[in-house]
């Protein structure tokens with residue numbers, strides 16, 4: 001809840017505590033994604049690695065609106081794509097992409113992917129983002145282009161190739177598809193997604209208006225070290241979390 005005390009990075013006394021926290025953060029991220037218009041029918045997923053069973057991950061139920069998801073609605077999926085907790089099915093694409101990212105990146109607790117409109121529009125250009133604003137520098141040298149669209153991702157082999165393209169970055173642009181972000185916490189992955197979508201919007205507007213000034217490498221790298229760290233991503237999510245919980249407290253159930 002929004003208790004109006006300064007935010008501190010959480011500590012947990014048990015895996016149960018951490019799981020509850022993570023699922024509430026995921027539900028909040030879905031409500032925010034809904035509010036920001038990132039949903040397109042049944043597309044999009046956010047996964048969170050289970051704190052006790054790292055080979056399992058929590059994900060949104062396939063076909064449930066982002067705007068209705070509560071913590072208890074999330075389903076738990078194993079490394080073969082079986083739903084081991086929950087009644088709803090899993091989106092095959094969510095399993096194919098996210099299982100391979102969680103496998104390739106032990107440092108990643110959460111991964112987000114939706115068909116948000118500006119990310120989707122920018123993805124058609126087959127290029128990465130320029131360091132043209134302070135916010136864009138969070139992605140400077142820290143996002144990849146997956147330059148190989150071959151249809152809906154239904155095969156873990158394609159998930160493996162996306163994970164390979166992502167490398168050690170915090171984000172990837174999936175050409176002709178949309179954005180993908182990861183983080184050491186749900187908060188971080190969700191924030192990177194929100195700010196990357198806006199960064200795509202800003203780049204599209206700036207490019208349409210003229211020729212934006214691109215920051216030089218030294219300045220972009222310095223700014224990346226200031227706005228790009230994991231803790232900066234985590235912290236930036238906290239006011240959004242407080243507001244969505246204040247507005248829609250049922251998400252915590």
Ligand SMILES: [Zn+2]
Nearest residue numbers: 043044114177
């Ligand atoms: Zn997709």
